[in-house]
Amino acid sequence: MIAVSDRLEHVHSDIRGPLYEEALRMEAGGTNVLKLNTGNPGRFGFKLPNSVRQALALHIDEAVPYCDVRGMADARNVICTYHIGRGLQGIMPGDVFICNGVSEAASMIMDALIGTGDEVLLPSPCYSLWSNNTYLSGGKAVFYRCDPNNNWNPDIDDIKSKVTPRTKALLVINPNNPTGAVYSHETLVEIADIARKNKLVLLADEIYDRLVMDGLRHESLGAIAPDVPCVTFNGLSKSHIICGFRCGWMVFSGPKGELDEVRNGVMKLASMRLCGNALTQLVIPAALVDSESTREMLVPGGRLFEQRKATCEGLDKIDGASYIQNKAAFYLFPALDKNKFDFENAEDFALKFLHESHVLVIPGNGFDWNEDLRFRIVMLPEPAVLSKAMDDLKYFLSKHRR
Ligand SMILES: Cc1ncc(COP(=O)(O)O)c(C=O)c1O
CATH class of the missing domain: 3.40.640.10 (Type I PLP-dependent aspartate aminotransferase-like (Major domain))
Incomplete structure (x- = not known):
């Protein structure tokens, strides 16, 4: 086998990494996966201005x-x-x-x-x-x-x-x-x-x-x-x-x-x-x-505003989940209380969530964050889809309570 360059030793792109590959394998096998891994608005029906x-x-x-x-x-x-x-x-x-x-x-x-x-x-x-x-x-x-x-x-x-x-x-x-x-x-x-x-x-x-x-x-x-x-x-x-x-x-x-x-x-x-x-x-x-086409996404009634609202309202219903509401963009980086759930770490959580609920999120370590159990949600799908994903998360977590 030919060795890869040593410069790649620490390089990691988890947003499109092993969990994503696993999601693609699941899709190839006929499972629908909600992929909340990339900040790619055009994939979620946002229109070209x-x-x-x-x-x-x-x-x-x-x-x-x-x-x-x-x-x-x-x-x-x-x-x-x-x-x-x-x-x-x-x-x-x-x-x-x-x-x-x-x-x-x-x-x-x-x-x-x-x-x-x-x-x-x-x-x-x-x-x-x-x-x-x-x-x-x-x-x-x-x-x-x-x-x-x-x-x-x-x-x-x-x-x-x-x-x-x-x-x-x-x-x-x-x-x-x-x-x-x-x-x-x-x-x-x-x-x-x-x-x-x-x-x-x-x-x-x-x-x-x-x-x-x-x-x-x-x-x-x-x-x-x-x-x-x-x-x-x-x-x-x-x-x-x-x-x-x-x-x-x-x-x-x-x-x-x-x-x-x-x-x-x-x-x-x-x-x-x-x-x-x-x-x-x-x-x-x-x-x-x-600037108008951007601005209209950010105000009440606009997609980014309403998608954030739907996600946060969903998370509010989950005991053991917490978050700081984002002030910009379309990312949320919530935490799960380690003492309340049976996950070894954020990666373990994300893999199980993918397998059991068919939702792909990226664990905190993908962003060089290892302090607590966190993951990133990309809030780009329509509000109803995000609400359902948060309900799925709630149900999934109910099965993993300590
Ligand atoms: C903080 C940040 N910088 C840069 C980029 C890369 O953007 P571009 O599409 O311009 O390469 C992204 C993409 O998600 C990003 O989130």
Whole structure:
């Protein structure tokens, strides 16, 4: 047998991992499985906004040739304007790199920024894109704790205690996956301060910034830390239901010149893949001015709002389940009281739930969270489907009480 590269040793993608494979096997055997594993709205009947459809139809011929390795000029201009509107200072279209999703942007930045042995501070729980790219770049993932008892805000003292001379970057996912948290202004200020004092690069994954509910306002980390080197990530996969298009970008901000070498590194990597998918870039100008199609999902009567309500009402009926209601996106990261149920751990729970109730959720360890028994629910199906899934969970748990 040929050995796999050692760089893959710690890489894990549980959202599409062994439990998912098991769900597919069950489906192949004729069992219907409700798959609440991926944040992929188009799979659950969310419709492509007209703004996106029209932009694609109108401009399709412009996507025929390779485009600029950093992305099409019109799209980069609009992205730049968007982030200036969100408070990033001193940025220009040349600071924007359009990529095949935030996923590709994450891979490029980590390859360009993180050398062998460099440490990256990552949140726990963590969306594994970031830990995986840390491992692949030869870096060391160091997890800081987000606190369920403080609305899932990062634990500032924990971050401070984990900074070492090898720490190079600090990642903040806000709004967060898997918790759905939106961080407080005070937390962001303190994070910026840690980066400033320790000369860290801030990485701000803000892909859910347009999916904030309950009248809350999302603040861009780069806007709070204009004097700190920062790379902000965003994209249209979720806000405009185009996960499959692969449309994301990164923006460099902070003191002039500080990130020039890294940016040149990204340029080299971007050149290697010639250009990002040009078709997706055609829709960026129209999508970024179409905030209405996103907004209507988030208010009472809108799908994301009502789906959250249905899920939370279902969970409220379960003794031994608790959760912090998400303020953004469509994820919930509930806990089960270990003392009340007979599961060995979160993985054991999720496998049994899949086998017995035919619902797929991802256990907390898939997000590098091992503190208690948690799992992530993706609240994308219609409210009635989610209500039934929570009833199924209640029934399932009644059979596993100690
Ligand atoms: C926090 C976070 N960052 C990045 C991504 C990747 O998004 P993209 O489709 O732009 O690659 C996701 C996808 O779920 C995500 O949740």
